[in-house]
Amino acid sequence: MNLTLKIWRQKDAASKGGIQTYPLGGVEPDMSFLEMLDVLNQELIDKGEEPVVFDHDCREGICGTCSLQINGEPHGPDRGVTTCQLHMRMFKDGDTITIEPFRAKAFPVIKDLVVDRSSFERIQQAGGYISVNTSGNTQDANSIPIPKDQADAAFYAATCIGCGACVAACKNASAMLFTSAKVSQMALLPQGEIEADRRVLAMVEQMDKEGFGNCTNTGACEIECPKGISLENIARMNREYLRASVK
Amino acid sequence: MGVLDSKVPQGLLAEKWVNHKNKINLVNPANKRNIDIILVGTGLAGGSAAATLAELGYNVKTFCYQDSPRRAHSIAAQGGINAAKNYQGDGDSDYRLFYDTVKGGDYRSRESNVYRLAEVSGNIIDQCVAQGVPFAREYGGLLDNRSFGGVLVSRTFYAKGQTGQQLLLGCYSAMNRQINRGKIQSYTRHEMLDVVLVDGKARGIIARDLVTGEIERHSAHAVVIASGGYGNVFFLSTNAMGSNVTAAWKVHKKGAFFANPCFTQIHPTCIPVSGEHQSKLTLMSESLRNDGRIWVPKKLEDAKAIREGKLKPTQLAEEDRDYYLERRYPAFGNLVPRDVASRAAKERCDAGFGVNKTGEAVYLDFSAAFMRYGKEAVSTQKIENASEEQIRELGKAVVEAKYGNLFQMYEKIVDENPYQTPMKIYPAVHYTMGGLWVDYNLQTTVPGLYAAGEANFSDHGANRLGASALMQGLADGYFVLPYTMGDYLANDIRTGKIPTDSPEFDEAERNIRGQLERFLNTKGTKSVDYFHKRLGKIMWDKVGMSRNATGLKEAISEIKALREEFWNEVRVPGTIDSMNPELEKAGRVADFLELGELFAKDALHREESCGGHFREEYQTEEGEALRDDENFMYVAAWEYTGEPANAILHKEELKYENIEVKTRSYK
Incomplete structure (x- = not known):
């Protein structure tokens, strides 16, 4: 060719x-x-x-x-x-x-085709974790059963590879799909539920600070996402955010 | 024993680790705040160690060449992570995991380290679940398991075909929590180019900012190398393009012994090479061997017709197929360990039974699994009078749920639908069992310098079992280093900050700058990749899946000559003070050109076959590996003395007190 x-x-x-x-x-x-x-x-x-x-x-x-x-x-x-x-x-x-x-x-x-995606890093650093120490003194892994559908939904949200295609596809350069995938993964698991409010507020605040645009529901992000991360995550994050903000 | 002291604690095997932890020194919380630790590499070993050490209160700096710690190559691990949880009630235990790992490693790993690995394996799963790692679950809500090669139980936890990504994201989130607290400073797009020793102790590193090109000095009270393996010495491997040996090799040149470099894993199920342009190879998870059956045609004429495109594999009758693993190894069948499966594939292809254009491919076929799962689905869904086609479709859906992303990846690369025709696979370089020699505390022969994960040598002997790399990385990082480093650092509570304006830092920086300038000033005629590809070809042809003395001697002299040519003829465009990937590659290939020679030298000296190291001169009549326990039951730890050829061999004798050393058989 x-x-x-x-x-x-x-x-x-x-x-x-x-x-x-x-x-x-x-x-x-x-x-x-x-x-x-x-x-x-x-x-x-x-x-x-x-x-x-x-x-x-x-x-x-x-x-x-x-x-x-x-x-x-x-x-x-x-x-x-x-x-x-x-x-x-x-x-x-x-x-x-x-x-x-x-x-x-x-x-x-x-340089050339290389961009700086450290804004994604900072969104995750703001709250994209579950606050447990890695001491090894945690309870047995099977002590909290998690319904398979819920575990699978958390997994699908967690398949996000953080490439930034969602942002590049969006006419507003919004990072809602990325951030919501991270928020969803943990919100869907009982381990992550405990600090869900704090997490969603902190991550959204950081996302806005970084200068990403707003979501206008065009759905371009979902189409271009190489891992097929679903728009449902954005809806879930909006619910989480609303619930956390009115508390 | 000479200069090697493995520092294995006395006492019963099962009590060593607990007793050791009870006896070693601790650093009190207030003092931890005055101690700095550098971690090079942010994969499962480096990332988990960084998070835990920062949680404990140490000041941690992490370095990775990627633009995010989450992109370290642990992310690409597919199949799973082992743990002796015995959730399946199939008789698993710490001892069995230990036993399988030592046997799988062909009795060339250190007993005490492997037992500790098995001992903490269960905790890893607890920890990961607490962090929000979404492992696969059963309908009852409990964790699911599958089986991997070389074992007779189901102890592998998994997250579809991307267990590595999910574990690394767990580890990365733990890191993020500490970054947010200010306890970890994460240096991304940075590459470590040398370690700095002060009074014989590791006290810092020289790193290059890959964006600005600036050369930086960073000091610490201890340095951990968790930079992964050196499989890219073969140019083509399943490693990421950037995976390199530089950190490990540079510390080797400063006094850390390099152990068993020739123990390299060739993974049996990778997508075959398609052409000259190929830049890397893609793995198809070992988990596929749970359900896929490996075969080649029984008749040479069928294999030839398939290669010429005149015959399709699906047209071949069952009796014309040779399921050679099931034939040769009835007890383990398609789930024999990787070294055994790889050699068996090579043997069939060398004999003329290969099934693609190049003659270097075998089939991995799921048609039997489609029917098996389909029948199960028909039964659970109470479907009456299901047609064969219906059963197959139901079975395909089950297989898709298990391995969907792997099938998709295969189809995108090869442009063939593996639901309709068997996959074609061939062995490829995947993992390196060898690495920096470490004692029981994971400390190298340089005080204050540690090595973890794939970068060290200790747990997998001459062959790693599937799903054990993730286990080892997290064990080292979450559960071993945080204790053992405290023992060393307890002596540093009064040391204070290590200055970076010392003559030692001056000299290290000067040397690095000199090397980088030399690359740019050589202005030769050939690119870095040209040399890397030639090195890879020498390694694959003469130091690859099977080796012999003649080939190894040739490889040693060819690599040496290539190295000289590289230094005189390499062309590196661009400047030192800007983003310059060619300059980065030049440094990495320069180190591979030295490591490659030591690798071949190690393979030549080890006059036996064991695990992934197969010497043609040492095999049984049936073509199986023939160990020589009397003369080679030791770790070969090489000391650098100026040239790879002059490296001095030190032996750590291996003693097996809790396991009977036998000929490894999977028949």
Whole structure:
């Protein structure tokens, strides 16, 4: 396959960036999208140019490091996958592909396609935990039975990989899907219920502080989420928040 | 015994840990506030240690190269975590978990450490549930278990196919609580480039901020290396792209012995290599072997027809299939340990029975499981006169509920639907049992320097059993280091803050800066990846699933030559004072090029086959590994003296007082 790549290049956070065009040949359908970028970078290095910097690590769709806005969509045209699992068979010979970083005020660009997602970190640090010490003197794991449906719902909320696609997909750059997934996981479990009020208030406050936008229920986040995190989580967080605020 | 003192406490096996904890020194809460600890790596071992040490009151700094501690590669672990809870009532106990782990490791691990691991395993599950880890449950609301390779009980706890992520998120949330309290300072996008020794003790590190390129000094009273394994020395592995040996290798060069580097796990069920462009390999969880059956065609002509695309696996009659694991190992069948399953796959493919274009793939087939679960569903749902198709569909739904995300991942990568045609799999480098030598307290041969999780060597011997890595990481971090480090730090309550303007820090920083500048100034003709791929090929061909003396000697000289070429010919673009992934990779590959040689040297010196280390010269008539307990029942701990070739061997003899050393058989 021969492709034309239009890639956002930006020297550092302070510099102004812009799109540059790179023709690339020899792309195979079995390559992953990131392997395609590896090929491009190899060519750039051989030519004595600086390679395109992008975030990636596990390359199996679980660490949540990779990002990229591909032809306007977070993680590209395929559904239920991260960019590292996106394969070139989703594209055609002769295609032009535009590759940009995730865009959001709360995700400033660090370099080229790499953004700073530490705002997500701070939301979780604000209250995304259950306050138990790791002493080992906890009660037996089976002492509180949890209905399977409830445990499964908590698990599905917990499958969020924190990649930020929900924010990049949202016209308001809202982090509601992310934050609500974290709030939901713990709110659904008896262990997390005890400090549920404190948690939701603290996490939402931090989310607002970071400059994420508001949720207007377009549902774009759910569609682009590589893990299929459900909008139900947002509804749950709103309920949790309301209950906690009127107390 | 020489310079190695394992510091294993006296007394009965089952009482060692309790007695040890009762006797070691403690640091009082007020004094803990005056003590700093650095943790390198924030996976299950580093993250759990950081959270617990901070809870206790120490000042903790964590370092990870990822942009969040939650992205450490523990996150990718799929199948589960072992614990001797005996919830299934199938006869499990601490002793059995200990026994299985020592046997699974082919009698090359330290008895006392493994017993302690088994002893604290139950607590790990309690702890994780209290933290909100959403493990799989049964309809009654209690925790579910499944079975993994090399054992005869069901002791594996799991969260679908992403147990690693769920455990790491638990650990990360415990860290977040301490970050919020100000007890942990989390340095993300930072890479440790050297350890700093003052008066022979580990007193800090040199790290590079991967965003600004700034080289930083951080001091502490103790340093923990929890930076994972070195599987990426093979270039292609199931490790994350950034996984590296640098932290472990740099401390090795400063005096920490490196143990059993040749003990590397090749995991039997990974997605086969598809082409030259391949950047990494993807694991398909061992849990799939609970329900999948592994086979190749019985006849060579069928295998050939399949490779040429003239025959489909689903067209092959039952009697034309060779379920070679069930045939060779009837007692354990498809759930033999990983080393055994991997070698058996290689043996069949080498004999010409491979089933993909490259001839390096076998089938993992779920059709029998679809029918088995389907029949169960028909019975519980009281469906009468169900057709075969209906049964199969019901069974597929059960399999989807268990392994749905793995099947989806497979389909996205391979572009084939594993519900309709068997998966194709092949072994790939996955885990390294070898690592920094540590004593019972997890301290390396450098005072104040500890190693935990995959980065140390201690618990898995020559082969790790499935679902034991997560257990070990959390055991080390939650339940071992917080006690044993106190014993050492009790002597540091009057030391005060360690200054970073000492000559030792000056020198360490100068050396690191020099190395980075040299990479940039070499201005050679070949990229870092070019060298990494060549190193990987040497390792896979000559130091991989089976090894022999000739190949190993060749590998040693080839790696040495490649290393020289690397230093003269590497091209690293960009600058030192900016985000520069090529510069990061150059440092990592430079260390892999040294480790690779020691790895081959270790494999050459170990004239026996055990666990993941298979020497062709030492095998039984049936092709099974042939140990030499008389001459090699020891840990090989290597001391660095300037060149990997000149490393000095120290032996820690292994004594088995609570388990009978036998030939490992899974027949």
